[in-house]
Amino acid sequence: MISIIDRCEQKYFLSNEKYNRILNLIKDKVEKDKYFFETIYNIYFDNDDFELIDKSMSKPLYKEKIRLRSYDIATDDKEVFLEIKKKYDDHTNKRRIIISYMDYLNYLNNNAIPKCNKQIMMEIDYCFKKYHLKPKIKVRYDRLSYYLKEDVNFRITFDNNIRYNLNNFDLSIKEEDNLLFSDGYIMEIKTFKGIPLWFNKILSELKIYPTSYSKVGKIMEKEGRIYV
Numbered sequence: 231m232i233s234i235i236d237r238c239e240q241k242y243f244l245s246n247e248k249y250n251r252i253l254n255l256i257k258d259k260v261e262k263d264k265y266f267f268e269t270i271y272n273i274y275f276d277n278d279d280f281e282l283i284d285k286s287m288s289k290p291l292y293k294e295k296i297r298l299r300s301y302d303i304a305t306d307d308k309e310v311f312l313e314i315k316k317k318y319d320d321h322t323n324k325r326r327i328i329i330s331y332m333d334y335l336n337y338l339n340n341n342a343i344p345k346c347n348k349q350i351m352m353e354i355d356y357c358f359k360k361y362h363l364k365p366k367i368k369v370r371y372d373r374l375s376y377y378l379k380e381d382v383n384f385r386i387t388f389d390n391n392i393r394y395n396l397n398n399f400d401l402s403i404k405e406e407d408n409l410l411f412s413d414g415y416i417m418e419i420k421t422f423k424g425i426p427l428w429f430n431k432i433l434s435e436l437k438i439y440p441t442s443y444s445k446v447g448k449i450m451e452k453e454g455r456i457y458v
Contacts, residue, residue: 234350235324237383238424239317241443242417248436249388249415255432256376260386263375265301270389271370271401273298274446275363280455282361287447292318295446296357304331304401312337314354325350331401338365365399369445370407381423389416394449410452416443 244252275296276282286293299311312334313326329337333344343351357363371392378384393407417438419425425433433439 235322235326237322237420237422238320239322239421240320240419240425240440242419242433242438243441243443244388244415244417244438246413246415248438249417251436252417252432252438255436256386256429259378259380259428260376261379263377263385266375268301268373268375269370270373271300271302271304272368273365273399273401274367274369275358276366277362277364280366280450283366283446283450286444287450289442292316294357296354296361296363298334298401300331300401303404306330306332306402310334310401312354314350314357325353327351327354366396367446367449368395368399368401368405368407369393369449371445378426380426381421383422384426385420387418387420389418389445390414392416392445394445396449396453410445410448416445 274283275298282293282295286295294314294316296314297312299313300308304310308331309328310331311326311328313324316323316325327344327346327350329344329346333342336342337344343355369392371389374388376386378386392410394410395405395407398405
């Protein structure tokens with residue numbers, strides 16, 4: 231399993247209509263990913279002042295966040311991903327460790343360092359101590375994943391049914407979380423080489439434009455934290 235990911239990522243917000251139209255236009259160019267449909271669970275960490283989230287929403291060239299990710303409901307021995315995600319402009323670098331959910335809980339509650347990639351764990355632990363991090367937002371959503379036939383490293387994902395919880399951070403249960411929005415998809419392009427010309431033409435024809443859409447930022451806005 232890859233511990234370091236370095237690539238360009240770009241997000242787009244699509245109405246249901248544009249989601250259906252773009253899928254129809256690219257259907258002959260893409261294949262369903264090995265993990266085509268997943269429900270993804272995330273915990274985002276911050277301090278009581280929401281320092282990392284506030285900084286990220288000010289739209290600096292460089293920003294970072296710490297999160298835990300599980301693909302579907304977590305059990306004690308299920309693998310989860312604890313990661314630092316750093317972004318400079320549209321360039322993203324992820325450094326992550328893969329541990330069991332129980333090891334994560336032991337680290338969070340007892341500061342028990344898990345057996346994993348020591349260098350990356352040191353970086354994560356440094357961030358936890360520097361920013362006094364704790365779980366602040368749980369987000370779950372359904373994801374559909376595709377890759378280009380001509381380039382398996384070019385991935386397109388569509389997220390919808392986005393829900394969140396600011397009080398319960400247990401990934402081993404499915405809560406009745408709050409719905410962020412009921413109409414639309416967040417499309418994300420992940421690539422090492424750039425976007426092919428034919429794909430750019432489709433985006434232009436459909437008037438689909440890049441956005442800095444942040445699930446966490448939109449959740450905080452909905453909860454009354456205002457960003458300008």
